[in-house]
Amino acid sequence: MNGAHALLATLGANDVSVCFSNPGTTEMHFVAALDDAPGMRGILCLFEGVATGAADGYARVKGTPAATLMHLGPGLANGWANLHNARRAHVPVLNVVGDHATYHSRFDAPLQSNIELLADALEGWYRRTTSSDQLARDAADAVAGAFGPPGRVATLVLPADVSWSDVGAVPAAWPRADRPSSLAIDETTFERALKALRTKRCTVFLGGSALSKEQLRLAQSVASTTSSRFMMETFATKMDRGAGVASPERLIYLSEFAVDQLKESEAIILLGSREPVGFFAYPNVPSRLAPEGCDIIDLAPPGSDTLGALQSLVEALHAPLVPIERGEPAARPTGELTTHSFSAAVGATLKEGLIVVDESITSGIQLFGATRFAPDHQWMTLTGGAIGYGLPVALGAAVASKQRVLALESDGSMMYTLQALWTMAREGLDVTVVGLSNRSYAVLNVELTRVGAVPDGAASARMLELDDPTLDLSQLASAQGVPGVRVTSADELVLALERSYATPGPMFIEAMLPKGLR
Amino acid sequence: MNGAHALLATLGANDVSVCFSNPGTTEMHFVAALDDAPGMRGILCLFEGVATGAADGYARVKGTPAATLMHLGPGLANGWANLHNARRAHVPVLNVVGDHATYHSRFDAPLQSNIELLADALEGWYRRTTSSDQLARDAADAVAGAFGPPGRVATLVLPADVSWSDVGAVPAAWPRADRPSSLAIDETTFERALKALRTKRCTVFLGGSALSKEQLRLAQSVASTTSSRFMMETFATKMDRGAGVASPERLIYLSEFAVDQLKESEAIILLGSREPVGFFAYPNVPSRLAPEGCDIIDLAPPGSDTLGALQSLVEALHAPLVPIERGEPAARPTGELTTHSFSAAVGATLKEGLIVVDESITSGIQLFGATRFAPDHQWMTLTGGAIGYGLPVALGAAVASKQRVLALESDGSMMYTLQALWTMAREGLDVTVVGLSNRSYAVLNVELTRVGAVPDGAASARMLELDDPTLDLSQLASAQGVPGVRVTSADELVLALERSYATPGPMFIEAMLPKGLR
Numbered sequence A, B: 001m002n003g004a005h006a007l008l009a010t011l012g013a014n015d016v017s018v019c020f021s022n023p024g025t026t027e028m029h030f031v032a033a034l035d036d037a038p039g040m041r042g043i044l045c046l047f048e049g050v051a052t053g054a055a056d057g058y059a060r061v062k063g064t065p066a067a068t069l070m071h072l073g074p075g076l077a078n079g080w081a082n083l084h085n086a087r088r089a090h091v092p093v094l095n096v097v098g099d100h101a102t103y104h105s106r107f108d109a110p111l112q113s114n115i116e117l118l119a120d121a122l123e124g125w126y127r128r129t130t131s132s133d134q135l136a137r138d139a140a141d142a143v144a145g146a147f148g149p150p151g152r153v154a155t156l157v158l159p160a161d162v163s164w165s166d167v168g169a170v171p172a173a174w175p176r177a178d179r180p181s182s183l184a185i186d187e188t189t190f191e192r193a194l195k196a197l198r199t200k201r202c203t204v205f206l207g208g209s210a211l212s213k214e215q216l217r218l219a220q221s222v223a224s225t226t227s228s229r230f231m232m233e234t235f236a237t238k239m240d241r242g243a244g245v246a247s248p249e250r251l252i253y254l255s256e257f258a259v260d261q262l263k264e265s266e267a268i269i270l271l272g273s274r275e276p277v278g279f280f281a282y283p284n285v286p287s288r289l290a291p292e293g294c295d296i297i298d299l300a301p302p303g304s305d306t307l308g309a310l311q312s313l314v315e316a317l318h319a320p321l322v323p324i325e326r327g328e329p330a331a332r333p334t335g336e337l338t339t340h341s342f343s344a345a346v347g348a349t350l351k352e353g354l355i356v357v358d359e360s361i362t363s364g365i366q367l368f369g370a371t372r373f374a375p376d377h378q379w380m381t382l383t384g385g386a387i388g389y390g391l392p393v394a395l396g397a398a399v400a401s402k403q404r405v406l407a408l409e410s411d412g413s414m415m416y417t418l419q420a421l422w423t424m425a426r427e428g429l430d431v432t433v434v435g436l437s438n439r440s441y442a443v444l445n446v447e448l449t450r451v452g453a454v455p456d457g458a459a460s461a462r463m464l465e466l467d468d469p470t471l472d473l474s475q476l477a478s479a480q481g482v483p484g485v486r487v488t489s490a491d492e493l494v495l496a497l498e499r500s501y502a503t504p505g506p507m508f509i510e511a512m513l514p515k516g517l518r
Helices: A003-013 A025-036 A049-060 A072-089 A115-120 A135-147 A162-163 A188-201 A214-224 A255-262 A306-317 A340-347 A390-398 A420-425 A442-450 A473-478 A490-502 B004-012 B025-036 B048-062 B072-089 B115-120 B135-147 B158-163 B187-199 B213-225 B255-262 B308-317 B339-349 B389-399 B420-427 B442-450 B474-478 B490-502
Strands: A019-022 A039-046 A065-071 A094-099 A127-128 A151-161 A202-206 A230-233 A239-242 A266-269 A296-302 A355-359 A377-380 A403-409 A432-436 A484-487 A507-512 B018-021 B041-044 B067-071 B093-099 B125-128 B155-159 B202-206 B231-232 B239-241 B267-271 B297-302 B354-357 B377-380 B405-410 B431-437 B484-487 B505-510
Touching: A003 A025, A003 A135, A003 A162, A019 A025, A019 A049, A025 A065, A025 A094, A025 A151, A025 A162, A039 A420, A039 B072, A049 A065, A049 A072, A049 A094, A049 A390, A049 A420, A049 B442, A065 A072, A072 A094, A072 A115, A072 A151, A072 A390, A072 B072, A094 A135, A094 A162, A115 A127, A115 A151, A115 B135, A127 B474, A135 A151, A135 B018, A151 A162, A151 A432, A151 A442, A188 A202, A188 A266, A188 A306, A188 B202, A214 A230, A214 A239, A214 A306, A214 A340, A214 A442, A266 A306, A296 A306, A306 B135, A340 A490, A355 A390, A390 A420, A390 A432, A390 B431, A403 A473, A420 A432, A420 B067, A432 A490, A442 B025, A473 A484, A473 B135, A473 B474, A484 A490, A490 A507, B004 B158, B018 B048, B018 B389, B025 B155, B025 B158, B041 B420, B048 B072, B048 B093, B048 B389, B048 B420, B067 B072, B072 B093, B072 B115, B072 B155, B072 B389, B093 B115, B093 B158, B115 B125, B125 B135, B135 B155, B155 B158, B158 B354, B158 B505, B187 B202, B187 B267, B187 B297, B187 B308, B202 B213, B213 B231, B213 B239, B213 B308, B267 B308, B297 B308, B339 B377, B339 B389, B339 B431, B339 B490, B354 B389, B389 B405, B389 B420, B389 B431, B389 B490, B420 B431, B431 B474, B431 B490, B474 B505, B484 B490, B490 B505
Parallel strands: A019 A039, A019 A065, A065 A094, A094 A151, A127 A151, A202 A230, A202 A266, A266 A296, A355 A377, A355 A403, A403 A432, A432 A507, A484 A507, B018 B041, B018 B067, B067 B093, B093 B155, B125 B155, B202 B231, B202 B267, B267 B297, B354 B377, B354 B405, B405 B431, B431 B505, B484 B505
Antiparallel strands: A239 A377, B239 B377
């Protein structure tokens, strides 16, 4: 038994059963050891950003970490952007980064680099293991490191010789890291929140792990009983939505409008979310979105017992459950394919249990409204702002769940990590991808104006438009083994969505929208 | 005039005339300022790893830096792997990384991260500029930082408000960083080298900037006069090759064989290269490839005056120029398409002045031999081991040169940065890409055995094979606007190569090789 075997045995003992992998030479013993670890499912990814995003998506569904397998510093760097998103999602991820043999590092071979700096920038858990006998312990610690709470990115660097060296003494049982309880709620803060709810104009502001159906119902009751505003953060890790779910008002991405949403608040009570701040700075728009003097009460920070906090609030306030707003699902759209009819098509066809991974950016502005009264489903968004998260997260969510995943992907965003499509085909995953072709970084045309930049020529326009040449998104999918179709009307999109839901395996639907932001 | 204008003016004054860009919101003023900077060519890339690899390729051709434009930490991370390769290539690259406004950073907005750690891991030059009045000076310092010598990766972090703030006083002239001279050769080391050449069994070992036609000729004379071995590093940044160029023996990638190549050396004289070490560690193979007791004489480290050192050696040794070995170019192959006939097809069709970017990995094992007596050309390789360098470097080389570029790409490697194809189409660049389809990480099948891993099942095999599903490489190209053809015989490959050389703009040739390593 070598180090790699011990590592895989420990991961197995800790219920880490999937490894999204992009291995190289230093990881070959890990790869070979997969043959002796039937409990570990190795899933090959053609780019590390796919592997890390998939681990994020997996953790969003399961709440437990998947492993990734990457190759030295450049491998971790390639996976870094989606790890940044996972960090902001507060989900557990366990990276195994192969490295040169311990004795080889000092020779500064071509692939040598400072992996620790890259890992440190993820602000999670980091360790470099140095012996095959210590590896099982280090792996269990890494699992614990990933769990947090809140969930974090844990990076275990595995030198090649630790992987290939024999284990001296095989333990009777592999070390385990138990899944920790949520952090307890601070009583003083609870009392402060309670008092604010009773005496001030409050906003009950949810995010992170507080967006389950049960918690949304409780929070709605608290807000209703205390005449508070019932809101949620802009970019949720995962939330329950649909006709049967209480629906908070979503903080608007545009700071100008978000400030307006919050301007009456004398206190904001945070549950699972951090204080709302501007996604970017804009000239003459404040970074803090809450009004001056507003009391920010951090009742249940990420990783803490948001459900317990809400239950205690309901109890203390004797808040009765209030009925969930009723409404009609979107009607099936016909005719021209626009951002509006695209959203309606998603809303009208949405099936119960579907997991939506939303990276539709400007094309999806009407999605939340159009799906409000659809059958109950889950919704995931881009938590860290590093685009290229959607396809990988959809891949990981589909591995973790028996439910179909619907990935809504802008063309510009999709191009960062399009290699995820190949793994979807390889693993036969039930993923529907809608590739939204508007041939533009449309959001940047908006942002250009918002930040007050004054373009006056073709050079700047050429940095924002994707229409020369036009990308053939469905061909990019079919070239990777995912059946691709192109739709040019709302009717076709409705039919294609319904067909994909009825057909096992992945399908790619290229939706031809008007160019740019329309 | 705002900071962005001052930055672009300074870059212009320093002859930085190309910016490979993947901008976001924080870079919008930079983008708008491109309209007022006719001397700066903005080239849009759909992924940051394309932008950074292109800057590497550009610098390999020109010797001067291109700029990149990236979006906060995740943008730099996405570009990091190809910056690692550029670092190992010792070429100058100038990153402009947009960041949140100075006053916004403390709010830890979703895209906030520690950019400095990511940049530090590149071991080059780093600065965060903090005022629009200081920006021009910082930019000139960044140019100087990139030049080294040796060439380095310089990263200038540009907060959004520095970009959009007005410049107080516009200087009469923008600050300039002159291109520095090479580092002088140490006289004591020179004398040591000279003595060793006269008294010991030596290897004259070239790399980096020492691989020009002129220097190879001089080095060959030195080696011949002193009965030394005439060798070069395995992975060269750029080298002159062909019938008119002296040809050193290339250090073999496989350490087992490299040790054998060097075993008679009593001294190794390094020019532009570092001491040869194993690319990876392998059980029972030494990391240092030179024999024990061998005198390693670092005559001209990267960044130093390799030409001057060689001229001085020739003079001191009275070394006569020796004739360059003569031979026949490869014959046009026919019949089955194999790694052998692929290499012959490249050698038989190669045109004078062509720039070859080689990321063919196992499929290209016979390339060096097959092109030895082709018309004079240039050759670039993967200096840092981070795969996915080929298409971006080819893109940048084509922007920098009037010569056609031939990129030889393995299927596995190509999938890391395939978005480069779109920019090739957009810019109408004269690049021929041969996509080598062997449906396998063939090199890892070799490495698996070399490191002594013992696979015994399907799970490990599935981490190394790319044939389920098969990637349609030519379709991936045509979907991005690059005309793609598929060839299945050596004859077809020869014709396709010749047709591409005669046709302006990019062309993609998918070469269907036998599966795996054959």
